[in-house]
Amino acid sequence: MLNFDLTEEQQMIKKMIREFADEVVAPGAVDRDRSKKFPVEVFKQLSGMGMMGLPFSEEYGGGGADTISFAIVTEELSRACASTGITYSAHISLGGAPLNLFGTEAQKHKYLTPICTGESFGAFGLTESNAGSDAGGTQTTAKEDGDDYVINGSKMFITNASYAKHLAITAITRNEGGKKEISAIIVPTDVEGFTVIDNYEKMGLNASNTTELVLDNVRVPKENLLGTQGNGFRQFLVTLDGGRIGIGAMAVGIAQAAFDRALRYSKERKQFGKVLSEFQITQFKLADMAMKIELARTMVHKAAWLKDQGRPFSREASMCKLYASEIAMEVASEAIQIHGGYGYMREYEVERYMRDAKLLEIGEGTSEVQRMVIARLIGC
Ligand SMILES: Cc1cc2nc3c(=O)[nH]c(=O)nc-3n(C[C@H](O)[C@H](O)[C@H](O)COP(=O)(O)OP(=O)(O)OC[C@H]3O[C@@H](n4cnc5c(N)ncnc54)[C@H](O)[C@@H]3O)c2cc1C
Numbered sequence: 283m284l285n286f287d288l289t290e291e292q293q294m295i296k297k298m299i300r301e302f303a304d305e306v307v308a309p310g311a312v313d314r315d316r317s318k319k320f321p322v323e324v325f326k327q328l329s330g331m332g333m334m335g336l337p338f339s340e341e342y343g344g345g346g347a348d349t350i351s352f353a354i355v356t357e358e359l360s361r362a363c364a365s366t367g368i369t370y371s372a373h374i375s376l377g378g379a380p381l382n383l384f385g386t387e388a389q390k391h392k393y394l395t396p397i398c399t400g401e402s403f404g405a406f407g408l409t410e411s412n413a414g415s416d417a418g419g420t421q422t423t424a425k426e427d428g429d430d431y432v433i434n435g436s437k438m439f440i441t442n443a444s445y446a447k448h449l450a451i452t453a454i455t456r457n458e459g460g461k462k463e464i465s466a467i468i469v470p471t472d473v474e475g476f477t478v479i480d481n482y483e484k485m486g487l488n489a490s491n492t493t494e495l496v497l498d499n500v501r502v503p504k505e506n507l508l509g510t511q512g513n514g515f516r517q518f519l520v521t522l523d524g525g526r527i528g529i530g531a532m533a534v535g536i537a538q539a540a541f542d543r544a545l546r547y548s549k550e551r552k553q554f555g556k557v558l559s560e561f562q563i564t565q566f567k568l569a570d571m572a573m574k575i576e577l578a579r580t581m582v583h584k585a586a587w588l589k590d591q592g593r594p595f596s597r598e599a600s601m602c603k604l605y606a607s608e609i610a611m612e613v614a615s616e617a618i619q620i621h622g623g624y625g626y627m628r629e630y631e632v633e634r635y636m637r638d639a640k641l642l643e644i645g646e647g648t649s650e651v652q653r654m655v656i657a658r659l660i661g662c
Contacts, residue, residue, distance in 0.1 A: 286580075288350070295336075295351045296358070302331065303362035311363035314489035315634055320445065321366050321489055325400060328370070335398025337374060338382050342390050343398035349524070349586035353531040357579070360535030364638035365489035367535055368645075371528030372441040373397065376646075377404010380450050380466065380521045384509035393448055393468055405442040407451035407469075407495055408518055410435065415651050417452070418515060420464055422497065424453035430501045431455070431467055437495040439645075443478045444491045446471055451495070452514045466514040468506040475500040486637030523596045524589065525646045526603035530582040533606035533642045534575060540610075540617035540635040541571045547621055547630075564620060571613045578606035597659040604652035607642035614639045 288296065307324055314321060328334060337352045338344025345351075352374055360367025381394040381404075396402040413419035422435025433453055443449060448470045456463035471478060479494040509517045545568055548559040558564045581602035588595035614636035618625035625632045643649045 286583075288354075291347065292351050292354060295347065296354045298331070299333070299355045299358045302327070303358045307359060307362035307366050311365075312631060312634070314363065314365060315486075316488075318488045320491050321363070321369065324363075324366055325369070325403075329400025333370070334373065334400035335378065335394075338378055338394060338398050342382075342394045344394075345398075348590045349527060350583055350590060353527055353582050353586045356528050356531035357535040357538070357582075360532040361539045362535075363489070364532060364536050364635075365487045367532045368487055368490045368641070369403070369442060371525070371532055372406070373404040375525040375528040376406035376521065377442065377446065377449065379524050380406065380508060380517060381468075383520060384466070384517050388505075389468065389508065396447060402447035403442040403445035403491075405440055405446040405449040406518075406521065407437040407440045407443070407449055409438050409440070411438055415648060417518065418462070418464070420452050420454055420462070422451065422453040423457075424455050424465065424467055426455070426504070427501075429504055431504060431506070433467065433469065433497045433500040433502065435497050437497075439482070440493050440495055442491050443471065443493040443495055444480050450508050451497070452518060455511055455514075463512040464514040465511045466508040466517050467502060468508055469497070469500060469502055473500055473502060485640060486634065487641055522646050523599045526599040526652075527582060527585050527589065527595075529642050529646050530578065530585065530599070530602035530606040533603075533610035533639065534579045534582055536635050536639045536642075537571070537575045537578065537606070537610040537613040540614040540632055540639075541568070541575055543630075543632055543635075544568065544571065544617035544620040547624075551622075558620065567616050567620065571616055574609040574613065578602065578609050581605055597656060600647070600652045600655045600659070603642075603646065604649055604656070607639070608649060610639040610642055611636065 332345050335344030336347045337349055340346045356367055356371045359370050378397045397404045408417055424431040424433045448468055450466045450468050452464050452466055454462050455465040475498040477496040482492050548564050549557055551558045585595050585598035585602045588598055617632045621630050621632055624630045
C-alpha cells in the first residue's frame with residue numbers, strides 16, 4: 283500500500299513546529315545572522331516542547347517519535363533559520379544517534395538522557411585538518427594506559443561542541459603494521475586537556491556553533507568506548523547515513539523559504555507595467571523551483587520512512603542529501619535572481635538562504651562524496 287499522507291502524530295508535530303518556527307524562530311533570524319549569537323532561548327523552548335530527544339526512546343527522556351517527524355522538525359526550523367536547523371539536526375543525528383545506536387544501557391542513561399532533555403547539546407567529532415572526505419586519515423590517537431585512554435590530537439569544524447557536555451570523537455586506538463584501528467570514544471568536554479575553540483569566520487549559518495577541538499593528553503576511562511574497539515569507522519558511516527536525512531531536510535527548508543519569498547516578491551514587484559509573476563519566464567522559474575522542492579521533500583521522507591521501517595536506506599539518504607542540497611543552492615540563487623538587485627542586498631534576506639545552503643553541499647560528505655557513495659551502491 284503506497285500512502286503519502288502524514289500520520290496524525292506527524293501532522294500534529296508539523297503544525298506545532300511550524301507555528302513555533304514562524305512565531306519564535308523566524309523573527310530573530312536576521313539579527314542572529316548578523317550578531318552570530320547562538321539561539322540559546324529558542325533551544326530552551328524547544329527543550330520545553332520535548333523536541334530535543336524527539337526520535338529517541340522515552341526511556342531516555344526522548345519523544346519516541348520517528349525519523350519522518352525529525353525530518354519535519356528540521357525542515358521547519360531551517361525554513362525559519364538554518365542556523366537553528368543545523369544545530370538541531372547535528373544535535374539529534376550526530377550527537378544523539380551514535381549514542382542511541384552503539385551505546386550500552388549505562389552509557390545511554392548517562393549521555394543520551396541529557397541530550398534528550400536539552401541539558402546538553404549533541405555533537406560529533408570526526409573531521410580533522412587532514413581527515414575530511416577521507417575520514418580514515420584520522421590522526422588523533424587514543425593510547426591505552428591501565429583502565430584509561432589517553433587521547434591526543436585535534437578536530438576541525440565541529441558543530442555544537444561549545445554547548446555540549448560530552449561528545450563522541452574518533453581516534454586511532456591501534457596502529458599495527460600501518461593498519462589503523464579507529465574507535466569512537468565519549469569525551470566529557472570539561473575534562474582536563476580538552477579545549478574548544480570557537481573563532482571560525484563563516485560564510486553562513488552564522489548563529490550555529492562551529493568549533494575546533496584540541497585534545498592534549500585527555501584521559502578518559504575505557505568504559506567511555508562507544509561500541510566496539512576498532513569499529514569506529516563503520517559506526518561513523520552508519521551515523522552519517524542518518525545525518526544525511528537531516529541535511530536533506532534542512533535543504534528542503536531553506537529552499538522552501540527562498541521559494542516563498544520569491545513567489546511573494548514576484549507578485550509585488552512591477553516592471554513594464556506588470557507584476558513579475560505575470561511574465562511567463564518568472565512563472566516557469568517558480569514552477570521549476572516548486573517542482574524541485576516537492577521532489578526533494580519526497581526523497582527525504584522516503585529515506586526517513588525506509589529508516590523507520592528498519593530497511594536499508596544508505597542509498598536513499600545519500601540521494602536525498604545530494605539532490606536536496608543542490609536544489610537548495612539552485613532555488614536560493616533563482617530567488618535572488620527574481621529579486622534582482624534587491625536580492626543582492628542583505629535587507630531582502632534571500633542572499634542569506636544561499637550562504638546558508640552552500641554548507642549542505644559540503645557537510646556530512648560533499649556532493650562528490652555522495653556521488654561516490656551512490657555509484658558504489660548502484661553497483662558501479
Ligand atoms: C559549518 C560546518 C560544520 C561541520 N560540522 C561537522 C561536525 O559536526 N562534525 C564533523 O566531524 N565534521 C563537521 N564538518 C566537516 C565536514 O563534514 C567536512 O568539511 C567535509 O566532510 C569535507 O571535508 P574537507 O573540508 O576536509 O574537504 P576535503 O575532503 O579536503 O575536500 C575538498 C574537495 O575535494 C573533493 N574530494 C575529496 N576527495 C575526493 C575524491 N576522492 N574524489 C573527488 N573529489 C574529492 C571534495 O568533494 C571537495 O570538493 C563541518 C564542516 C562545516 C564547514
